[in-house]
Amino acid sequence: MSLLATEILTPRYELAWYPWAVQYFFMIAISYSALMLSLPGLVFRRERFLPLARLALLVAVTCTLVGPVALLADLHQPARFWHFYASPAPWSWMSIGAVLLPPYVVLTILYGYFAWRPALVTRGAEGQGWDAKLARLLCLGNWQTPQLAVIVFGALAALFACGIMLYTGAEIAILASRPLWNTNWLPVMFVLTGLIAASGLVMLLNRLMAGANADVYRQGLKVILVAILGAAVVAATWFIQGMTGYSPSVQAALESVRHNPDWTAIAAWALSAGVVLFLVTVAMLRAPKWQRWAWLLGLLAIHMGWAFRWLVLMEVQTVAKNTAGYYHLAVEAGSYGLLGIIGTFGLWLAVLLIIDILVPWRDVNNARSATY
Amino acid sequence: MDFARRTLLGQMARLTAGAALVPLSSLANAGINDQPPRREGDSSKRYAMLIDLRQCIGCQACTVSCHIENEAPLGSFRTIVSQYEVENEDTGDIATMMLPRLCNHCEAPPCVPVCPVQATYQREDGIVVVNNEACVGCAYCVQACPYDARFINEKTQTADKCTFCAHRLDVGLLPACVESCVGGARIIGDIRDPDSQISRMMAEHHDDLMVLKPEQGTSPHVFYLGMDERFVTRPLADPAIWDVRDNEGKEIGYEFAGH
Numbered sequence: 001m002s003l004l005a006t007e008i009l010t011p012r013y014e015l016a017w018y019p020w021a022v023q024y025f026f027m028i029a030i031s032y033s034a035l036m037l038s039l040p041g042l043v044f045r046r047e048r049f050l051p052l053a054r055l056a057l058l059v060a061v062t063c064t065l066v067g068p069v070a071l072l073a074d075l076h077q078p079a080r081f082w083h084f085y086a087s088p089a090p091w092s093w094m095s096i097g098a099v100l101l102p103p104y105v106v107l108t109i110l111y112g113y114f115a116w117r118p119a120l121v122t123r124g125a126e127g128q129g130w131d132a133k134l135a136r137l138l139c140l141g142n143w144q145t146p147q148l149a150v151i152v153f154g155a156l157a158a159l160f161a162c163g164i165m166l167y168t169g170a171e172i173a174i175l176a177s178r179p180l181w182n183t184n185w186l187p188v189m190f191v192l193t194g195l196i197a198a199s200g201l202v203m204l205l206n207r208l209m210a211g212a213n214a215d216v217y218r219q220g221l222k223v224i225l226v227a228i229l230g231a232a233v234v235a236a237t238w239f240i241q242g243m244t245g246y247s248p249s250v251q252a253a254l255e256s257v258r259h260n261p262d263w264t265a266i267a268a269w270a271l272s273a274g275v276v277l278f279l280v281t282v283a284m285l286r287a288p289k290w291q292r293w294a295w296l297l298g299l300l301a302i303h304m305g306w307a308f309r310w311l312v313l314m315e316v317q318t319v320a321k322n323t324a325g326y327y328h329l330a331v332e333a334g335s336y337g338l339l340g341i342i343g344t345f346g347l348w349l350a351v352l353l354i355i356d357i358l359v360p361w362r363d364v365n366n367a368r369s370a371t372y
Numbered sequence: 373m374d375f376a377r378r379t380l381l382g383q384m385a386r387l388t389a390g391a392a393l394v395p396l397s398s399l400a401n402a403g404i405n406d407q408p409p410r411r412e413g414d415s416s417k418r419y420a421m422l423i424d425l426r427q428c429i430g431c432q433a434c435t436v437s438c439h440i441e442n443e444a445p446l447g448s449f450r451t452i453v454s455q456y457e458v459e460n461e462d463t464g465d466i467a468t469m470m471l472p473r474l475c476n477h478c479e480a481p482p483c484v485p486v487c488p489v490q491a492t493y494q495r496e497d498g499i500v501v502v503n504n505e506a507c508v509g510c511a512y513c514v515q516a517c518p519y520d521a522r523f524i525n526e527k528t529q530t531a532d533k534c535t536f537c538a539h540r541l542d543v544g545l546l547p548a549c550v551e552s553c554v555g556g557a558r559i560i561g562d563i564r565d566p567d568s569q570i571s572r573m574m575a576e577h578h579d580d581l582m583v584l585k586p587e588q589g590t591s592p593h594v595f596y597l598g599m600d601e602r603f604v605t606r607p608l609a610d611p612a613i614w615d616v617r618d619n620e621g622k623e624i625g626y627e628f629a630g631h
């Protein structure tokens with residue numbers, strides 16, 4: 001017997017997580033991914049990865065500074081954030097995240113500081129201009145930058161970055177209430193799309209701020225290639241798990257959006273964006289003369305990383321829990337909606353420009369950090 | 373296939389209703405996302421609600437009285453009676469289905485372990501409450517509840533939900549929704565007391581009781597009598613009324629979709 005049912009009265013269900021959440025997940029994913037990209041050059045001291053590492057470090061530090069601001073803004077009671085530390089709940093992933101985040105931020109800043117300090121010392125020694133004075137101020141006294149500090153803080157920050165990867169993914173993936181979230185593949189997907197976006201941003205900044213270094217483009221493209229292949233395997237596995245009924249939760253997830261034209265459109269778009277990204281990346285790696293356009297591909301990569309989070313965190317909230325219907329997703333202007341999105345990006349840009357003025361990040365050099 | 377699946381869910385619903393009678397005692401103290409220890413409340417009791425759908429006329433008296441008693445902001449509800457218009461595709465017959473929804477005060481509530489500041493907790497008597505002085509408004513619990521029983525109260529900017537009117541129960545009064553129900557469809561009581569009305573009714577109708585979304589493993593403690601098992605999990609229904617808002621987001625009316 002088949003039924004046609006109509007829910008006559010539907011209360012309004014508000015979004016519980018605002019676009020701020022997307023901004024946090026986006027910023028923090030770029031932060032930990034960029035941090036990873038900086039390791040070969042700065043912690044393992046491979047010379048040919050140094051140009052990549054300089055940019056990646058800049059991206060990591062700026063995003064690490066801005067991410068937590070967006071997180072705070074997503075709380076409905078931001079002034080109560082200290083409750084996280086006054087009454088922690090070790091069984092809650094969010095509480096674990098609240099414990100991991102501050103040391104991660106501090107370690108990343110220290111990593112950046114010690115990597116940048118030798119260059120600051122050099123700039124401080126050059127003349128009497130305001131930038132030299134500022135640099136001397138930022139050197140915090142007259143002492144030799146410990147050679148090991150970059151390696152130690154870089155490695156520690158990387159360790160905490162793994163914790164951030166784990167908690168941001170697990171926090172969402174454990175929510176059985178939403179089958180579209182409730183999969184172990186979600187944390188993996190967050191990391192892979194984070195790597196894609198971070199590489200994209202590094203390639204873009206390479207064009208805008210670092211004179212379009214060819215090594216950076218090539219290395220960035222390779223990271224994107226590996227990550228997009230990984231993402232394709234993960235997406236295909238998730239889909240097959242659902243179609244075959246191997247995972248009832250994925251099956252329920254597919255079922256929940258199957259007949260919705262918006263979701264079909266989203267899936268088609270995601271698939272084509274992924275295919276385009278993959279094909280162009282392969283083409284550029286095979287024909288180096290095209291690599292000078294890699295920053296354009298970087299824009300697509302950034303977009304993918306962001307749109308994936310928008311899809312996962314915002315669109316999924318519109319799938320009704322109690323019926324087969326959908327809630328209306330209205331992104332309002334004002335601090336909870338558009339303004340929040342634009343504001344986060346604006347803040348990040350401001351932080352980037354300030355660091356660019358204050359810090360000679362282009363001059364980071366392993367050899368020199370040994371002598372100062 | 374679909375029918376088989378739903379029948380299976382219906383059976384699960386019954387099983388779960390039965391299993392809930394055995395107290396799940398030792399859930400406390402374990403790893404990530406496990407249930408933290410309960411606190412406060414009378415551990416000799418376990419409150420639960422039985423909703424006799426045969427008596428529900430869909431008048432929304434409970435919705436209104438709860439709204440007044442608990443001062444929920446306009447547009448947010450701790451309880452609501454979902455009303456479905458059901459058409460039999462073969463015969464064209466139309467029937468109406470009423471489904472009062474509220475917090476299920478689950479035995480394994482997924483909303484509790486997610487709370488990062490221990491603001492949401494379960495009392496010893498099974499009632500799940502929010503301390504809105506501690507709540508940081510992260511809305512994690514709102515996401516974790518499979519029943520949409522929670523919302524962020526726009527006045528307090530903290531999580532809000534049905535409390536079984538604990539403030540009334542604790543002084544010997546009945547919850548507002550129970551008090552105001554014209555058909556006496558909502559029965560609340562202590563299921564550890566074998567002589568309570570709810571215990572007697574649960575014993576009498578044991579095999580016909582159902583809970584919502586049993587597959588979520590939450591072990592709800594709102595039991596439905598006279599339930600159509602196709603409504604136990606997300607019914608294949610489309611919402612028909614949406615509110616209409618003006619450009620500033622102010623509500624200006626309702627609209628029927630697809631009518």
Ligand code: SF4
Nearest residue numbers: 475476478481483517
């Ligand atoms: S119905 Fe939702 S809010 Fe109520 S106890 Fe269960 S999970 Fe928590």
Ligand code: SF4
Nearest residue numbers: 487507508510511513
């Ligand atoms: S919204 Fe409040 S009660 Fe809910 S999880 Fe966050 S802090 Fe806890």
Ligand code: SF4
Nearest residue numbers: 438534536537547549
């Ligand atoms: S028990 Fe109280 S809070 Fe819960 S639905 Fe009834 S009136 Fe509302």
